[in-house]
Amino acid sequence: MSRSLTPVNRVGVDERAAALGRRSIKTTAKREGIRLATSMIDLTTLEGSDTPGKVRHLCAKAVCPDSSRPEIPSVAAVCVYPALVEVAAAALRGSGVAVASVATGFPAGQTSLKVKLDETREAVAAGAAEIDMVISRDAYLRGDDARVAGEIEAVKEACGAAHLKVIIETAELPTYAHVRHASELAIAAGADWIKTSTGKSTSGATPGVVLVMLETVRDHAHRTGEIVGVKAAGGVSNTKAALHQLVLVKETLGDEWLTPERFRIGASSLLNDLLMQYAKLDGGHYGRAEDFSKE
Numbered sequence: 001m002s003r004s005l006t007p008v009n010r011v012g013v014d015e016r017a018a019a020l021g022r023r024s025i026k027t028t029a030k031r032e033g034i035r036l037a038t039s040m041i042d043l044t045t046l047e048g049s050d051t052p053g054k055v056r057h058l059c060a061k062a063v064c065p066d067s068s069r070p071e072i073p074s075v076a077a078v079c080v081y082p083a084l085v086e087v088a089a090a091a092l093r094g095s096g097v098a099v100a101s102v103a104t105g106f107p108a109g110q111t112s113l114k115v116k117l118d119e120t121r122e123a124v125a126a127g128a129a130e131i132d133m134v135i136s137r138d139a140y141l142r143g144d145d146a147r148v149a150g151e152i153e154a155v156k157e158a159c160g161a162a163h164l165k166v167i168i169e170t171a172e173l174p175t176y177a178h179v180r181h182a183s184e185l186a187i188a189a190g191a192d193w194i195k196t197s198t199g200k201s202t203s204g205a206t207p208g209v210v211l212v213m214l215e216t217v218r219d220h221a222h223r224t225g226e227i228v229g230v231k232a233a234g235g236v237s238n239t240k241a242a243l244h245q246l247v248l249v250k251e252t253l254g255d256e257w258l259t260p261e262r263f264r265i266g267a268s269s270l271l272n273d274l275l276m277q278y279a280k281l282d283g284g285h286y287g288r289a290e291d292f293s294k295e
């Protein structure tokens with residue numbers, strides 16, 4: 001099956017994305033940036049070893065990241081496997097922090113459509129307000145766009161009122177032209193959000209792929225007036241990388257996109273670094289040196 005791709009100049013994209021990461025940021029803006037990045041986190045645990053206890057601990061952290069600094073906001077969502085949605089939903093009830101669940105045979109997506117839909121419905125019934133699905137990369141790489149789009153449409157319907165994030169797993173796509181095309185395909189099929197990566201592949205939310213996806217969303221908004229969110233996930237583990245993402249968003253889509261309703265960072269270990277860097281700017285310490293994400 002063949003498809004026509006709009007060429008994207010990889011070197012040009014990478015150079016622009018890197019240049020935006022070299023901007024110097026004043027201390028006050030850095031503090032503000034850290035608080036904003038915190039509010040945009042989908043705090044994630046996606047391990048075979050996850051337990052209800054670990055998820056409850058993560059949820060407590062999600063609601064109140066640093067009790068000694070009440071100006072630090074809650075994160076946007078906690079992202080877990082479907083089996084732990086109920087635990088997260090109970091722990092987060094009334095907090096304003098959403099429960100996101102991966103689904104559709106995450107991370108490889110190698111299950112039947114029936115299983116994908118059942119898993120999605122179960123996660124929503126258990127309390128997930130957001131579903132993070134993976135596209136069928138096997139079908140996409142064969143050029144079977146109809147199957148990819150059909151699955152997204154079916155999962156979107158199974159989501160009901162829950163928001164759908166579509167993970168295109170950029171590390172498995174050969175070029176930035178494919179990243180752009182897969183993003184457009186997901187949007188056309190009904191994605192509320194497009195998401196870079198599962199966090200389980202060889203690379204994740206590199207500045208270049210995030211820039212391509214932000215530009216896709218920007219062009220879609222210009223063309224149709226519709227808002228689609230972007231979730232940068234996978235490998236965003238320190239404050240510098242998170243602030244770089246915010247600069248990419250601001251320069252591509254403007255200040256109105258700098259909100260957790262439109263941009264998220266999916267991350268398992270970023271929050272701790274944000275809290276440590278925030279404390280350092282205050283000349284203080286962040287009390288908990290341990291990596292809570294590994295508990």
Ligand SMILES: O=C[C@H](O)COP(=O)(O)O
Nearest residue numbers: 198199233235266267268
């Ligand atoms: O969706 C979120 C990712 O799985 C998290 O990836 P990370 O562990 O590299 O932060």
